[in-house]
Amino acid sequence: MVQILVQSLIPLSVFLMMKICTPQAEVVVPKNATISAIFMFGDSIVDTGNNNHLVTLVKSNFPPYGRDFMGGKPTGRFSNGKVPADLFAEKLGIKELLPAFLDPNLQLQDLIGGVNFASAGAGFDPLTSELVLAIPMSKQLQLFDEYKTKLKSFVGEERADYIVTNGLYIVSAGSDDIVNTYFHTPTRIFEYSVSSYTEFLVRSASSFLQELHAKGARRISVCSLTPLGCIPSQRTLAGGIKRRCAEGYNKMVQLFNSELSSELRRLNGACPHARMALLDVYGLVFDMVKNPRKYGFEISDRGCCGSGLIETGFLCNRWNFLTCLNVSGYVFWDSYHPAENVYKIMVQKKLGKLLIDLYS
Structure with a gap:
């Protein structure tokens, strides 16, 4: 499908009507809008396997990760199946999966529809990546430069410039900064208050986005943080005996999301010919946690893997006999x-609102 979109330049609005319009919802975007590729930057929420090729403990290329992926194969995605990077590419008809740029099996043809530079454990705070040996956000930008060089050698400078300029860029980072670096290491919490560290993260995010824009990105979405105080591990570590949502975490997340949204508005005025938008999922995920049955779920205070109380990464493994049999609930x-x-x-x-925010 990507060859049709890139070469024939089907208007995105028409393409989306074919792909994702339903009787309940309709995506409306400008007729002349076009998405040539998807580029992903960030952390474990969107990493599709870059960490497989790093010396780091932050990996998930072993069972039961990938249990519901194609063929039940663990690929380095921190999920039982696909992650948002794949789902965005799939919904837009660009690719079924968004490949990791560091995958040694990546083919030149795979470069055309975009790739993934995200690294599990990365954050806007450089210390976050350093603590776990993840790919820093600055290095992810360098990998993007390498990508552009390879793309130009494959398709030529004119077409490569077109693909880069008309790509959709999605950034998902900040969770590890707050959960791991701020609250669970002594370095930052004694150096910064909640408000000053939040300001530091937003400044770092802004610098990253401005560099990304300087490298050719014109349509950039930044994912908001979810209610991190309600994820099972933080309920266990900071939610008390009853494992309630850790409100201090959620308040910090809300402050970050608000200040990030304001910064994106400022950048839209400062960066010519660019549009940046917040993909706000905080309220949706919070509602799923508080009202799981409304969305077809049963359990929202612990994970499927192991006891679901603390296991992530290497603690979530094939020998953990407590892992649930069916994750659908x-x-x-x-x-x-x-x-x-x-x-x-x-x-x-x-997705629909994001496209309207970016292309209308």
Whole structure:
């Protein structure tokens, strides 16, 4: 499908009407809008396997991760199945999966529809990536430069420039900054208040977005943070005996989301010919946690993997006999990451508005 979209330049609005219009919802975007490719930057929410090729403990290329993926294969996605990077590409008809740029099996043809530079454990705070040896956001931008060089050698400079200029760029980071670096390491919490660290993260995010824009990005979406105080691991660590949502975490997330949204509005005025938009999923995920049955789930206070209280990464493994048999009733796959069905709901409900925000 990507060859049709890139070469024939079908207007995105027409293309989306063919792909995702339903009797309940309709996506309306400008007639001349076109998406040539998808480029993903960020952390474990969207990493599709880059960390497989790093020396780091933050990996998921082993069972039961990928249990509901194609063929039940663990690929380095922190999910039982696909992650948002894949689902965006799939919904737009560009690719079925968004490949990791560091995958040694990546073919030159795979470059055309876009790739994924995200690394599990990365954050806007450089210390976050350093602590777990993830790919820093600055290095992800360098990998993007490498991608452009390879693309130009394959399709020529004119077509490569077209693909880069008309790509959809999605950034998902910040969760590990707050949960891991701020609240669970002594370095930042004694150096910054909640408000000053939030300001630091937003400034770092802004610098990243401005660099991305300077490298050719024109349509950029930044994912809001979800209610991190309600993820199972933080209920266990900071929610008290009853494992309630840790309100301090959620308040910090809300502050970050609000200040990030304001910064995106400022950048829209400062960056010519660019449009940046917040993909706001906080309220949706919070509602799924508080009212799981409304969305077809049963359990929202623990994950499927292991006990669901604390296991993530190497603690979520094939030898953990407590892992649930059917994840369909769970909001969370492990104690940190939502299940694939949650991601599907998020993309289904938020994609249309995002495209309007970016292209209208």
